[in-house]
Amino acid sequence: MKPDASIPQLFMERLMVGESVEDIGSKSLSQLSPEQRDARMDTLRVSNADILEMYPPVQMRVAITERQQLRRAQRQRTLWIPASGVAVATALLALMIYWNAAMELDPREMREDEYIGLKSGDPVLRVYRRLPDGQEALGDGAVVRKGETLQLLFLTGDATSLAILSLDGADAVTLHYPPDEGDSTQVTSGERVVVPYAYVLDDAPAFERFFLFFRTDGEWVDVSTVRRILEQMTFSKQRVLQVPSGLRYQELWLRKAPDITTESNAP
Amino acid sequence: MTVHVEDSYRQHGPMVLRRCRRILGNEEEAVEAMQDTFVRLLEKQHTLSADHLTGLLYRMATNVCLNRLRTRRRRPADADTERVQQIADARLPEDRLLSMFTLGRLFSRHRESTRTIAVLHLLDGMTLEEVAREVGMSVSGVRKRLAPLRQELEKLDTGESKI
Numbered sequence: 001m002k003p004d005a006s007i008p009q010l011f012m013e014r015l016m017v018g019e020s021v022e023d024i025g026s027k028s029l030s031q032l033s034p035e036q037r038d039a040r041m042d043t044l045r046v047s048n049a050d051i052l053e054m055y056p057p058v059q060m061r062v063a064i065t066e067r068q069q070l071r072r073a074q075r076q077r078t079l080w081i082p083a084s085g086v087a088v089a090t091a092l093l094a095l096m097i098y099w100n101a102a103m104e105l106d107p108r109e110m111r112e113d114e115y116i117g118l119k120s121g122d123p124v125l126r127v128y129r130r131l132p133d134g135q136e137a138l139g140d141g142a143v144v145r146k147g148e149t150l151q152l153l154f155l156t157g158d159a160t161s162l163a164i165l166s167l168d169g170a171d172a173v174t175l176h177y178p179p180d181e182g183d184s185t186q187v188t189s190g191e192r193v194v195v196p197y198a199y200v201l202d203d204a205p206a207f208e209r210f211f212l213f214f215r216t217d218g219e220w221v222d223v224s225t226v227r228r229i230l231e232q233m234t235f236s237k238q239r240v241l242q243v244p245s246g247l248r249y250q251e252l253w254l255r256k257a258p259d260i261t262t263e264s265n266a267p
Numbered sequence: 268m269t270v271h272v273e274d275s276y277r278q279h280g281p282m283v284l285r286r287c288r289r290i291l292g293n294e295e296e297a298v299e300a301m302q303d304t305f306v307r308l309l310e311k312q313h314t315l316s317a318d319h320l321t322g323l324l325y326r327m328a329t330n331v332c333l334n335r336l337r338t339r340r341r342r343p344a345d346a347d348t349e350r351v352q353q354i355a356d357a358r359l360p361e362d363r364l365l366s367m368f369t370l371g372r373l374f375s376r377h378r379e380s381t382r383t384i385a386v387l388h389l390l391d392g393m394t395l396e397e398v399a400r401e402v403g404m405s406v407s408g409v410r411k412r413l414a415p416l417r418q419e420l421e422k423l424d425t426g427e428s429k430i
Binding site: 006007008009010011013014016017019025026027028044047048051052055057058060061063064065067068071182183184186 | 272273276277278279280281282284285286289298302303305306309310321322325334379387391392393394397400401
């Protein structure tokens, strides 16, 4: 009989929730004697009871729900309010970013000259604007408007780690890739990646600056570090970022058209 | 699929926590990772099927934990010798694999799906066929993903690889 210690744990877990040995399809599991199988499942039953006693379902439901709300709040924008030269971060709920499913991008939109002007192997950031009948690639200096939906795509080039954030004219910093603060910034070189969520523009004035931070040295980009770098920039006063050695970046600067409604209501 | 947190936790929570304990080796972190796994499930519930939920949660928990291992990585200022010692001290092959994840060796070069495959095969002991069935790939695809990772592990064992 096969020693039961060599059975992958997942298969025993699946047995516990009622899947059959046949459904699981593991040769090693099927070679277990019924006694060995029962002994393992008894161990799991005891462990289940212990865990549910230590971490009761009601408490865990509350904890999980709170964590989910915290993650949602972290996705909302942080507004810097400059005051006497010192920026103060405020949790912002008044301005919401609506996340939509990623648009289907037509690969024919990828220009062949994407690497012109860039060092060979550098990653490339592309921003697309959703149109009623497709999408439009936006270049540096393109004009965008409140309510438009943007989709980001990047080519990883030789980068082994990267992150994409944006800074707008209201000094708000938004993380676009990876999707969450705690996610890995590791990428595989030579790949084309569509950022999972589209981005609807709000009424922040003047500009939307997209930054692709990357490294090719095997170290990885730390999201909190690059977020801090952007948050230290004040509105339109700083054009060049001060970044640590080994960290590089590219930028795409979009101009924001004035919000007509706001302008017409101005005193 | 609609996820009812309490019911899902009652049925699958212990399994997820066991998984997180195995990878993280720290109770507090494991509980947090378990909770994060269910948050991920909630966020993706409308795009998931209830079929094979156990396997899905198991893989989700694995990825959550591997990402946490990555954040344990020491700052560059720490001595390289400490890193070498950490791997050398890990006697079991699976602990050496986890040590390598902790040290970020396997993050910078491999996709999340490859790391999952590596853990299922090298840590959990699944055959290539079992891994392929679990992740929905062909056996040759799994083998191809593992090949460069195996080479890195072998280099580490022979001392060829720089830490």
